[in-house]
Amino acid sequence: MTSPATFYDVFRQQGISRRSFNKFCSLTAASLGLSPAFASEIAHAMETKRRTPVIWLNGLECTCCSESFIRSGHPLVSDVVLSMLSLDYSHVLMAAAGHQAEAALEETRREHAGEYILAVEGNPPLNEDGMFCIVGGRPFIEQLQEMAAGAKAVVAWGSCASNGCVQAAKPNPTQATPIHKVIKDKPIIKVPGCPPIAEVMTGVLTYMLTFDRIPPLDRLGRPKMFYGQRIHDKCYRRPHFDAGQFAEAWDDENSRKGYCLYKMGCRGPTTYNACSTVRWNDGVSFPIQSGHGCIGCSEENFWDNGPFYERLASVHTPLGVESNADKIGVATVGVIGAGIVAHAAASALQRARNPDNAAKTGAGE
Amino acid sequence: MTIQTPNGFSLDNSGQRIVVDPVTRIEGHLRIEVNIDESNIIRNAVSTGTMWRGLEVILKGRDPRDAWAFTQRICGVCTGTHALTSVRAVEDALAIQIPENANIIRNIMQLTLQVHDHLVHFYHLHALDWVDVVSALSADPRATSELAQSISDWPKSSPGYFRDLQTRLTKFVESGQLGLFRNGYWGHAAYKLPPEANLMAVAHYLEALDFQKEITKIHTVFGGKNPHPNWLVGGVPCPINVSDTGAVGAINIERLNLVKQIIDQSRVFVEQVYLPDLMAIASFYKDWTYGGGLSSMNVMSYGDIPEYANDYSAANLLLPRGAIINGNLNEVHEVDLRDSEEIQEFVSHSWYSYADEDIGLHPWDGVTEPNFELGKNAKGTKTRIDQIDEEAKYSWIKSPRWKGHAMEVGPLARYIIGYAQNNPEFKEPVEKLLTDLDLPVTALFSTLGRTAARGLECVWAAEKLQYFYGRLIDNIRAGDTATANTERWDPSSWPKDVKGVGFTEAPRGALGHWVHIKDTRIENYQAVVPTTWNAGPRDGQGNIGAYEAALLDTPVDNAEQPLEILRTIHSFDPCLACSTHVMSPEGEELADVKVR
Numbered sequence: 001m002t003s004p005a006t007f008y009d010v011f012r013q014q015g016i017s018r019r020s021f022n023k024f025c026s027l028t029a030a031s032l033g034l035s036p037a038f039a040s041e042i043a044h045a046m047e048t049k050r051r052t053p054v055i056w057l058n059g060l061e062c063t064c065c066s067e068s069f070i071r072s073g074h075p076l077v078s079d080v081v082l083s084m085l086s087l088d089y090s091h092v093l094m095a096a097a098g099h100q101a102e103a104a105l106e107e108t109r110r111e112h113a114g115e116y117i118l119a120v121e122g123n124p125p126l127n128e129d130g131m132f133c134i135v136g137g138r139p140f141i142e143q144l145q146e147m148a149a150g151a152k153a154v155v156a157w158g159s160c161a162s163n164g165c166v167q168a169a170k171p172n173p174t175q176a177t178p179i180h181k182v183i184k185d186k187p188i189i190k191v192p193g194c195p196p197i198a199e200v201m202t203g204v205l206t207y208m209l210t211f212d213r214i215p216p217l218d219r220l221g222r223p224k225m226f227y228g229q230r231i232h233d234k235c236y237r238r239p240h241f242d243a244g245q246f247a248e249a250w251d252d253e254n255s256r257k258g259y260c261l262y263k264m265g266c267r268g269p270t271t272y273n274a275c276s277t278v279r280w281n282d283g284v285s286f287p288i289q290s291g292h293g294c295i296g297c298s299e300e301n302f303w304d305n306g307p308f309y310e311r312l313a314s315v316h317t318p319l320g321v322e323s324n325a326d327k328i329g330v331a332t333v334g335v336i337g338a339g340i341v342a343h344a345a346a347s348a349l350q351r352a353r354n355p356d357n358a359a360k361t362g363a364g365e
Numbered sequence: 366m367t368i369q370t371p372n373g374f375s376l377d378n379s380g381q382r383i384v385v386d387p388v389t390r391i392e393g394h395l396r397i398e399v400n401i402d403e404s405n406i407i408r409n410a411v412s413t414g415t416m417w418r419g420l421e422v423i424l425k426g427r428d429p430r431d432a433w434a435f436t437q438r439i440c441g442v443c444t445g446t447h448a449l450t451s452v453r454a455v456e457d458a459l460a461i462q463i464p465e466n467a468n469i470i471r472n473i474m475q476l477t478l479q480v481h482d483h484l485v486h487f488y489h490l491h492a493l494d495w496v497d498v499v500s501a502l503s504a505d506p507r508a509t510s511e512l513a514q515s516i517s518d519w520p521k522s523s524p525g526y527f528r529d530l531q532t533r534l535t536k537f538v539e540s541g542q543l544g545l546f547r548n549g550y551w552g553h554a555a556y557k558l559p560p561e562a563n564l565m566a567v568a569h570y571l572e573a574l575d576f577q578k579e580i581t582k583i584h585t586v587f588g589g590k591n592p593h594p595n596w597l598v599g600g601v602p603c604p605i606n607v608s609d610t611g612a613v614g615a616i617n618i619e620r621l622n623l624v625k626q627i628i629d630q631s632r633v634f635v636e637q638v639y640l641p642d643l644m645a646i647a648s649f650y651k652d653w654t655y656g657g658g659l660s661s662m663n664v665m666s667y668g669d670i671p672e673y674a675n676d677y678s679a680a681n682l683l684l685p686r687g688a689i690i691n692g693n694l695n696e697v698h699e700v701d702l703r704d705s706e707e708i709q710e711f712v713s714h715s716w717y718s719y720a721d722e723d724i725g726l727h728p729w730d731g732v733t734e735p736n737f738e739l740g741k742n743a744k745g746t747k748t749r750i751d752q753i754d755e756e757a758k759y760s761w762i763k764s765p766r767w768k769g770h771a772m773e774v775g776p777l778a779r780y781i782i783g784y785a786q787n788n789p790e791f792k793e794p795v796e797k798l799l800t801d802l803d804l805p806v807t808a809l810f811s812t813l814g815r816t817a818a819r820g821l822e823c824v825w826a827a828e829k830l831q832y833f834y835g836r837l838i839d840n841i842r843a844g845d846t847a848t849a850n851t852e853r854w855d856p857s858s859w860p861k862d863v864k865g866v867g868f869t870e871a872p873r874g875a876l877g878h879w880v881h882i883k884d885t886r887i888e889n890y891q892a893v894v895p896t897t898w899n900a901g902p903r904d905g906q907g908n909i910g911a912y913e914a915a916l917l918d919t920p921v922d923n924a925e926q927p928l929e930i931l932r933t934i935h936s937f938d939p940c941l942a943c944s945t946h947v948m949s950p951e952g953e954e955l956a957d958v959k960v961r
Contacts (some may be wrong), residue, residue: 063942067441068592090545093489104547135386137386137745195441249854250600250602250848251604255615259611280589280590281590284582292595
């Protein structure tokens with residue numbers, strides 16, 4: 001076997017011209033929200049790097065993260081897996097099975113210790129000695145911890161790996177556990193969402209490959225570039241919120257006009273994600289644009305902060321008996337909810353004080 | 366020792382044991398073990414679901430209007446089908462009628478899933494069982510072009526196109542980093558395609574990878590995102606507004622044009638790439654007749670795609686409904702999801718306990734108590750299993766039965782039932798396929814038959830997308846823009862204690878959700894899913910399920926590289942997260958793993 005090629009070599013080998021390569025670098029810079037000046041930095045990085053091995057593990061999950069990943073439009077996922085990284089292990093896509101698949105893990109651990117990125121979809125269950133999720137006859141958590149030990153960095157795909165998600169909703173019968181609680185000594189980049197947006201997933205990976213560093217994270221471990229703002233902050237229906245124009249029932253006159261879905265339970269005001277800016281599936285739409293409120297799928301415990309159709313101000317827990325910690329959680333949401341009401345009231349007050357602006361806003365509907 | 370199963374198979378576990386764990390290119394976690402005799406023929410097969418999430422207990426006490434979102438997370442591959450099944454179950458319980466447009470849009474969503482899921486399965490989950498990527502490196506691009514042009518009008522077929530791709534592939538292999546093609550069974554004697562067919566298939570593997578994301582944009586238009594679009598009890602969440610102020614935030618002419626364009630592109634891709642590839646590849650494997658299993662005996666379909674809203678009778682369902690038992694195609698039995706004597710789940714060989722494990726439970730009465738224990742003949746330890754003991758409990762999947770029979774479900778089951786019902790939409794394409802390949806009808810009952818039925822269904826679903834798109838336009842033209850019925854949206858309007866059942870035909874087969882709503886909250890929720898039917902373990906009588914039956918009598922060329930096992934298991938399109946999410950009792954304290 002020849003020695004591994006650099007990132008750029010792979011491009012060249014695969015018949016991609018220098019011109020196309022530069023264009024790719026510009027697009028990558030743009031998709032990451034960077035100025036065009038960064039394109040040359042990206043190009044330089046790619047010329048000097050070989051493809052980084054990525055190990056993608058699956059615990060308890062539904063595979064929506066893998067499915068979302070292959071929806072990426074920029075970069076195309078075929079380019080990602082052929083040219084940008086070396087996907088050495090993925091239950092969903094890899095050709096090998098059985099012990100040949102497990103051998104790929106061993107080989108990567110041995111040959112690329114400290115160099116590979118560990119991408120984790122799903123989470124380990126801790127009950128039943130971990131045997132609610134078995135891979136190769138062993139508990140998934142063993143595989144996870146072994147592969148984390150040699151990884152350069154760990155990416156927690158989606159809400160399962162980041163927050164526990166649906167199988168960790170009350171009463172969490174398998175004790176499904178987010179990965180940061182079982183991997184303590186590695187940097188973990190959380191990319192929550194159920195699933196995360198495709199271009200956010202490939203964006204996070206290409207950022208790390210391109211700049212050889214972890215993206216700046218917020219206090220919850222999420223990349224600031226994609227999770228720094230609430231959906232509400234950048235929602236195109238925000239003017240309707242500010243103008244006090246709300247859908248009151250499904251398929252009513254106001255929902256047909258595209259009014260704000262806050263009263264239908266929308267979690268946009270408390271959800272940090274890029275849905276209202278990057279949007280979904282090559283920018284085609286996002287939940288609110290297609291008439292349904294945000295269910296807050298990138299937020300911790302979002303399954304237990306329902307029912308989804310109750311507006312935030314009156315959120316209560318769906319289960320009868322709650323522990324103290326749960327009450328605190330619920331109380332926190334209650335405070336946020338109260339904040340939202342105050343926010344709505346303030347917006348309405350402003351409108352009342354300044355009818356000219358309100359009229360303009362209204363005309364823009 | 367050879368034993369005879371009541372459903373007509375003989376099992377002998379005396380020969381060499383082969384273990385495949387993990388089975389990859391599937392959804393979720395699955396382990397397969399087989400015994401081969403001295404002639405390398407599979408004489409015993411063991412299917413073990415190796416994950417469990419407990420979603421239904423999580424639903425207990427929740428708002429039934431939220432259940433679609435929870436159950437949709439059962440599976441992100443067949444995304445949407447659980448959500449649709451869930452809203453149907455809740456609407457059935459609460460007697461909610463949905464508008465005609467909502468039914469049409471839901472059908473468009475479900476058909477979009479069928480087209481997408483089948484295409485991705487064929488190219489990305491199944492093709493590498495038949496296609497040798499490394500062989501493609503030695504293909505003649507000109508001959509590849511001639512082959513491609515002889516079977517299809519698809520324009521990407523020039524010698525230069527295939528040469529460029531081959532160059533890219535060669536450099537990729539020479540880089541030494543094989544990525545997802547690493548450690549494949551390349552060069553295996555069971556690969557029969559000439560290099561040119563391999564190169565063509567690899568080209569289409571990559572084209573399909575880039576194209577599949579387009580199909581799902583239909584979900585994004587109506588449901589806001591994919592995977593996991595949004596749904597609504599009582600209709601669909603996206604309003605229609607084609608003419609008035611605010612139309613840009615609703616289903617308008619621009620959105621409809623986008624949907625239309627994707628439907629057109631999908632039909633072209635399926636008809637000019639998927640189907641011709643399927644036929645071409647099948648023509649080289651006509652001698653590989655294995656994997657029939659239960660398909661020639663017992664198959665079942667609930668039916669789906671109601672042509673008009675709120676009528677779930679067989680006559681109104683465009684996908685066929687019924688059950689065939691003992692291979693008698695002359696009689697298609699009616700299936701009743703409400704009858705407690707028809708669909709039942711057993712746990713004799715599943716990691717759960719019942720008070721009385723000789724009986725099966727209807728989903729409305731379903732209980733599940735996890736009980737993870739290995740049999741006395743298992744090899745290894747509790748947390749390091751070297752070999753399963755199939756005499757004992759051995760899977761996180763239950764064994765569902767219809768009137769006591771193990772059944773196969775999925776595209777092949779649907780096509781066999783449609784064929785038996787003399788429905789021309791299913792019978793004619795099957796007959797054409799068999800004629801074109803010069804095969805008898807019995808060839809259907811095989812791994813290749815399963816794979817072929819999926820391809821035919823993909824073509825069918827793409828055509829039906831166009832049909833329902835036309836219906837949607839007609840309705841809007843006639844002034845009907847209603848998308849939701851909110852009469853019973855408010856829980857105060859609900860009866861105190863009701864049960865409902867919803868069903869769909871998921872890409873992988875018959876899917877049912879059973880819900881019990883009490884005092885406006887979910888009292889009990891059970892789902893019986895396609896992979897539970899197909900991948901489930903033996904029942905108390907010893908009847909084997911579809912996966913195990915299909916593996917029997919197959920020759921394995923190389924026990925170290927059991928490509929044939931992958932072929933047959935992949936032909937079912939396994940979805941393990943779906944099959945193993947059943948209910949657990951609340952508050953059970955179990956031993957914890959030490960966090961190191």
